[in-house]
Amino acid sequence: MTEFKPIKNKRISESILEQIKKLIIEGQLVPGDKLLTERELSEKLQVSRASVREALSALTLAGILEVKHGEGIYIKRSRPNTVIEPLSFILLLEKDKLQNILEVRKALEVEAAGLAAERCTPGMLQELKTVVEEMEEDLSSGEKAEQLDLRFHLTLAQASQNPLLSRLMNTVQETISQTLRVTRALWLSATSGTTRRLFEEHRDIYLAVAARDRYRARELMYQHLWKVEVELGRLNRNNSEEE
The missing domain is CATH 1.20.120.530 (GntR ligand-binding domain-like)
Incomplete structure (x- = not known):
């Protein structure tokens, strides 16, 4: 089971980014996986929904996450011409x-x-x-x-x-x-x-x-x-x- 850890850090949105990045690198989250909802992440990470929203927005902008309206947030499946996208993680941080x-x-x-x-x-x-x-x-x-x-x-x-x-x-x-x-x-x-x-x-x-x-x-x-x-x-x- 995917494990999220409570965050106790001043730079909360960056800590959220780091955790999601680590889970993807370790294979606990893979392309096509559905992410927890904003509310669920907020509760598990023990942070505000605003901080979660900021991190999710940044990851969506970077092409890491994909929002499917009415369905939820998913780890985006890579297209053939986006093999460089993991760099976005580094540069976001x-x-x-x-x-x-x-x-x-x-x-x-x-x-x-x-x-x-x-x-x-x-x-x-x-x-x-x-x-x-x-x-x-x-x-x-x-x-x-x-x-x-x-x-x-x-x-x-x-x-x-x-x-x-x-x-x-x-x-x-x-x-x-x-x-x-x-x-x-x-x-x-x-x-x-x-x-x-x-x-x-x-x-x-x-x-x-x-x-x-x-x-x-x-x-x-x-x-x-x-x-x-x-x-x-x-x-x-x-x-x-x-x-």
Whole structure:
């Protein structure tokens, strides 16, 4: 019988995630299994239904759980193109650790930029150009900045012509989107001229890809993500000093 343990932890939703993850890894829960109801989980784990709901929502968003209306919540059966989905578990639990996420992004996106410069088709190159042009148009309002930023990086991964790399990026896109939201908010509030500088960095990466310069494309992407790390480190130090 599947055994859930009462939770006594300040980060309750993450503890729930960890328990469900462990049960799946150990094979106590397998794809197709029906999960306990929200109320039953709340009682067994001795936590609020709100905490259970938060954890279940995150797992559903990650593609781990599936809600069948009128039936219940099930461990989702994997599709052939979702073998990377277990990574979502890791990144869900790391979503507030921006340093870790940025390191993962560097590992994926620096290589994606280089491969895109080597392999990008005319159609994908045009798509990248369109995103960059929309970024420039959005400079004055910034209404679509986060959306366009994510679109640029996902398009670049697709332009690498490596289906596995593209799937990896799409698997973690929600986490990347959360990172973009946080980093932009922090950076824009503390640094003037950031919006244009970020646009120029994306534009220069696109130009390196268009020029088929894989070394420059990699270097520019690395510098782009490294600057975000440096700025976040500075902001964290300033916040610590203020405290």
